Each structure stands twice: as structure tokens, then as C-alpha cells.
Amino acid sequence: MAIAPQESAVKTGRVTRFVLYTVLIVFALFYLLPLFIMVINSLKPLGEITGGNMMALPQVWTWEPWAKAWSSAQVGVEPTGLKPYFWNSIKMVVPAVVISTMAGALNGYVLTKWRFRGDTIIFGLMLFSCFIPFQIVLIPMARILGLLGLSGSTTGLVLVHVVYGIGFSTLYFRNYYAAFPSELVRAAQIDGAGFFQIFWRILLPSSGPIIVVCVIWQFTNIWNDFLFGASFASGDGAPMTVALNNLVQSSTGVKEYNVHFAGAIMAALPTLVVYIVAGRYFVRGLMAGSVKG
């Protein structure tokens, strides 16, 4: 981002600036409030929540709700905690993100650099898949997974997310590669590089920003998905989101709000980490892809 030169910067008065910052800080606090409540309540004993103020800081700080949510809380029938489901999600997200990103990159490469008759129609159809609501495909998808013998498995979930993700990842990469000079591809052809060599050696190494965008987007969507997880992977194969729901819904005994809060944070943490690590590339890559394309 360019920094405006001093001369052209608009000088705002002290009062305006004060008002501006006050408003911004108030909004920031407002948006941080839910996170604050979740964090402090996940660190206090249950008694402090049921017996007192949700907004208050813990009198006794404890990691016990976190430990319980992770490894021993009642999720559905078994007292396993969220741990196995967390790994389920990882096992689902990583392959799904990698495959859909790679497939999108390959599609974008073909659709821009190896044009063929009807390529715009194919791209249009792929774009269209971005706008199909999840609910519509549930039943046909269940049928297909059944035919493939993948129902109820993590592999099946991976397949569903890849299929659903390709539309978006293709869109990203196509727009990015549309701005990629075709002369480079021609030069590589003359140099003797083949279809995949051009892709691996020339295009992919220059695709950093858009890969980050695509990975963040796919990771967030797939990790946070509940509907597909609940529909196609029940029981032991369920992803984190479904397990969290089961944890909160388990109605044996008292509602352990502190454990629920800890579990909810755990479920949200990976996407948060991805954003913090790669977030600044996100806007940059998004701009690079869309503006020039």
C-alpha cells in the first residue's frame, strides 16, 4: 500500500481526529466483546458463570474447561472430548484445500493459456457452481457418495468439498492468470518446456498471492462447514463443527458453559491462525486477481 506524500495528506483538525478515533475504538471494542466473553468464561470454573456475572473476570483462573473440552467432555455418546474430531477436521481440510487449490490452478492455466473452443462456456458453468446453494445438492450428493461407497467417510467429505471448491478456486486462478503474460508461455514453449513443465516451473512459482487467497478461502469455508459435515459424516467421522454442536447439545447433567466456550474457541482457532499468518496477503492477492483480470 502506497503511503501518501506529506504535502498531499489532508490535515484534519484535532477535534475531528478525536471524534474519529473515539468512534473507531468504540466499534473495535464492540466487535471484540464476544471474543472477550468467550475467553474469560472459558477460563473460570462453572460456578462463577452460573452464580454470577458473565462479564466479570475470573476470580480463579483455570485451564480445566479447556482440558475437558479437548479430551474428556461428553460428545454425543462417548466422553472423548473434541480431540478426535479436531483431527477429523484436519484430515478433511488439508487434502480438500490442497486438491481444490491445485485443480483450480490447473483449470485457470488451461482456461487462459491453452484456450479451446467453448472454454468460456465451461468457465461460465464452473462459475455457476459458486452460486448453487448447499441445500440443493444434499440429496444427489448423498446418492453419489453412496454409489462410490464413500458415505459417512472423511474421504467422501473431502470429495464433496473439492467438488464444491473448484468453482471458486478456478475463478481465482483464471483471473490471476489472465493477467499473466502469454509471451512467457510462448517463450517457454520455444525453450522446449511441455504443458506441465510450464505450469510447474513458470506459472506456479509466480502464483504466491493467489495461492494464499485460495488457501485461506477454501480453508475457512471447509473448516467452518456444518451442513455437509452433519449430512455426510456422522458419528466418529464427524468434523469439528458437528462435534461442537454435539458437545453443546449433549443434555446429560448440567450445561457446562465454560467447557462449551472453550470448545467453541478451539473450533474457531485454526481459521483465526490462518488469517493472522496469511491475512495480509489475502487483500493483496484478492486485488491482484480481480483488478487486473
Add this chain to the structure above:
Amino acid sequence: MGFLEINNATKSYGAMEVLHQVDIQVEEGEFLVLVGPSGCGKSTLLNMIAGLEEITSGEISIKGQVMNGVHPSKRNIAMVFQSYALYPNMSVGQNISFGLEMHGVPKAQREAAMGEVAKLLQIEQLLDRKPGQLSGGQRQRVAMGRALVRDPDVFLFDEPLSNLDAKLRVDMRTEIKKLHQKLGTTIVYVTHDQIEALTLSTRIAVMNGGYVQQLGTPKEIYDSPANLFVASFMGSPSMNLIPVTIRIEGEAVYGDTRSGDGQPLALRFANPSEALRAYDGKPVTLGVRPEALTDPDGADRSSNHVQIFETMAEVTEPAGSDTFVGCSIGEAACIARMRADVEVRAGSVARFALNMEKAVPFDPKSEMRIW
């Protein structure tokens, strides 16, 4: 049998033919320049030679081998692109040796070839940099290095200098010419800049509308253009085109016109051809290069057909080495190239000298040269 032969090459996109039966033979070591305005088909022809575009009909062969349908990498050609097309993720050294690597040349040999080329182009100190850290001229050199290292049969240049600033362009132009003289390689070079075409080439193909308008040495193209398009496209300022009416008096053939002041002006042809005699009483367009229209003191003394007349100097443009003087002859705006220190003032009458030995007649209807 030419080194590079283009026989009846035609290119169409669907029903639209963009290149019509091009026939060019290039000898080994020749520097052929394809020149023309944008959209004339010159880049398409180059891409067809490279194999980046298919040939609709006709044939292109290199060293006697037909290249139709042969993959670009198997034609033993190298190409320098307008945007240089350096791989942004690779260092200069990797850029140069990538082609060799793809052709399975062992590493030691690659390094040796790369070092040689880098030395030739004086880019040894740049080998570890990325293209993004180079200036325009350096990128240009690297792009040429990438082509040279392959030691190809034919070099293809696609407007390689058009992204450089004016001064660098002239420098690189000289460098390319030197390189060609030194290595004696066969080059096909595309440009829209007619000065580049004239200075670099051993032969020029002037193209327009998908046709080769004229194929010849720079001197042929410049001195006796085949038609009005070539006449006006090549040369800067472009050729003056003066409408005259042919009048025959015995042996002598005159082109009648009027000077800017309305005075009758009879221009006598130096060596009138029989074909020109047939135009008695008919209009003809007379092509006169600006340097053939000058001040009497600067006129070519070896010529016996310098005709001197007076007319109004409408505008003067001192250009340092020359002064360009605008006037009108027979309602055509003309530019005369005079000596730099000539004493001519705009708005006053000046003396002009027209060298009829250098004048070229054209048929105004067919636009072809009258031989």
C-alpha cells in the same frame, strides 16, 4: 534453395484471411526485417515461422526441412519477445539456461554455454539477479542471451526494441547489428519502425494488409518503392507525393504542375521509360524524397537533372543536422530537407532544387510504380 523458405504461406482465422500467399526466401546469414503498420500480419508471419501459430496453407521450411506442424522447440529457432518474456521467478542465469535444461543438456555444458553468452553480452555480473531487478536495456540483453545460448538456425525478433526509451533503442540497434555481423546468424526481425528496418536489415519485406508489398534491399526499398504505400511508409519524413500531368515534347517528358505561388512548373524527367510515355496527357503521382528537394547550394552536384524553382517557404523546422522546409507544389504539401544553416525564413519566397534523377513516378489509380 533458401535457408529459410516461406512458400505461399497463408493464414486464416475462420473465413478471414489475414495473410495472403506470402513467398519469401531467406539465405543463410541474412537479416530479414518484416516491417509494416500494426495489423499488417508481420507478427503473425513470425509466429508461423516460430510454430506458435499454425500455417493454414502453404509451407515453411528451415534448412530444407518442412516445418509445418513441427513443435516450436523442435525447429531449432530462438525468439526474442517484445516484452522480453523473462521468467520472473528465475535468476538471469536460470533464464538463459532454461532452454538448454529443457533440451536435456548436461549441467556442465549448460554452465559453459551460459558463461560464454554472458561474456559476449557483458552480463556476467547480472547472472544471479532476478529480471525484476534489471533495467530495460539489461533485460533486453538477457532476452538475447537466452536466444543466443541455444545456437539456433534462425533467430526471430518480435519488436524487441519498442519498449526501450529513444536513446537506448538506438544503442541496442547498433548492438544487434554488430552482433549479427560478428556471428553471421540468420535473423528474421519484426518491427513497425521503418528506421530500424532500414538500418538493420540486409533485406526488407514491407507488409500491409496481409500482403508483402515489396521485398528488397534497404536501398531498393528506399530509392525505388514499388508502390505508393511503400513510398509513404518508408522514410522519415515520408516521400513527397506531387500530382503532375505528363506532357511529351519530342524526346523530353515533362510533368506539369504549379508551384505554391501558382507559377507553372514543368519538371523534366531524367530517364523517362516507355511506360511513362504512354501516360501522355494523363495524371501521374511523382514521388520525391525530402533530400531530393533541397536548397540549390545543397543539391547533388553529380546530378544533371536538378531543377531550380522559387516558391513560398511555408514553415521551417530546424532539426539540428538539417532544416526541414515546408512548401506546396501542385497543392501537395511537401517537405524539403535543407542544410542546417540555410537561410530560409517562413513566409518568404525561397529557392528550391529538385533532383529529378531521384524522382519516382506512380500511377495514381493503381498506386503502382511506373517502370
